[in-house]
Amino acid sequence: MTKNRVDKEWLDILKQFADGYWDKEVNEAHELFNAAYPSSDDKDYIKKTTFLDNAKRAKLQMLKYLAQSKSGAIHPTGQNSQEEKGQAAKLLELATQRINKSINE
Numbered sequence: 001m002t003k004n005r006v007d008k009e010w011l012d013i014l015k016q017f018a019d020g021y022w023d024k025e026v027n028e029a030h031e032l033f034n035a036a037y038p039s040s041d042d043k044d045y046i047k048k049t050t051f052l053d054n055a056k057r058a059k060l061q062m063l064k065y066l067a068q069s070k071s072g073a074i075h076p077t078g079q080n081s082q083e084e085k086g087q088a089a090k091l092l093e094l095a096t097q098r099i100n101k102s103i104n105e
Contacts, residue, residue, distance in 0.1 A: 014069040
């Protein structure tokens with residue numbers, strides 16, 4: 001095993017998990033980002049907007065980790081092989097297409 005690489009067995013488990021939940025998490029992210037902010041005259045406006053923004057940030061982190069797990073790119077930044085970079089680029093392109101499609105609907 002190369003330094004700073006995750007064991008292959010563990011990586012396979014993470015990839016299977018990410019493959020199973022990717023679509024569900026992307027759909028939930030769409031719902032979360034489409035959620036309206038509360039009215040500015042709501043007495044809990046700051047609390048609710050902060051909660052919503054934190055939820056969005058957490059969901060994006062979840063999607064990032066799932067994408068890394070799906071691609072096998074779980075190691076320090078800059079340590080990806082060319083194959084891993086290609087897989088990550090494909091996943092990013094698919095995610096971009098999916099997001100653009102849902103925005104245009």
